[in-house]
Amino acid sequence: MDPCQLLTPNQLRELGAAQSGKPDQAPWGETLCTWSDAIRVTVAxxxxxxGLTEVYLRKSSYNNFEASTVAGYPAVRADFGEIRCxxxxxxxxxxxxxxQYANNVSRKVEHKDTCAFGERIAAEVLKNLPAGG
Structure with a gap:
């Protein structure tokens, strides 16, 4: 699965993200994709x-940590603040x-609540995940 294909051009436009993503290597060895312009979006x-067990085991390493849900899936907001989530x-x-969502220079109101917008991006990605993982 190519993570750069997990957001469609229409979704990227609606989110206000760059149209072309740049693949890279995640620390755990899988490919991730980053779109960077006024906002920075990384899908990994x-x-x-x-899974989430790993995130909970590392809970003490995050600056902030908050349980959440995205489109009915269990989620965790971590390392969040005014700029990123x-x-x-x-x-x-x-x-x-x-x-991972960061507001680089966007002045759009919807981009200000970093975790809410990060969750919106995640919900869009979930629509494009292949069935069965």
Missing amino acids: PDTKRR NVNVGVAEDQLLLV
Whole structure:
């Protein structure tokens, strides 16, 4: 699964994100994708570790940590503030979708609530995940 295909051009336009993503390597060895312009969006699937369990085990390493839900899936907001938010969505027992959102220079009101917007991005990505992970 190419994470740069997990947001369609229409979704990127609606979100106000750059149209072309740049693939890179995640620390756990899978490919991630980053779109960066007025806002920065990174989508990083994690099928190699223990899903949300991994996030909870690392809870003390995050500046902020808050349980949440995205489109009916359990989620965790982590390391969030005025500029950025990491949204970890448990898509299966052992699979995670990490969406990192940062507001680089956008003045759009919808981009100001970093975690709410990060969760909106994650909900859009979930629509494009292949069935069965």
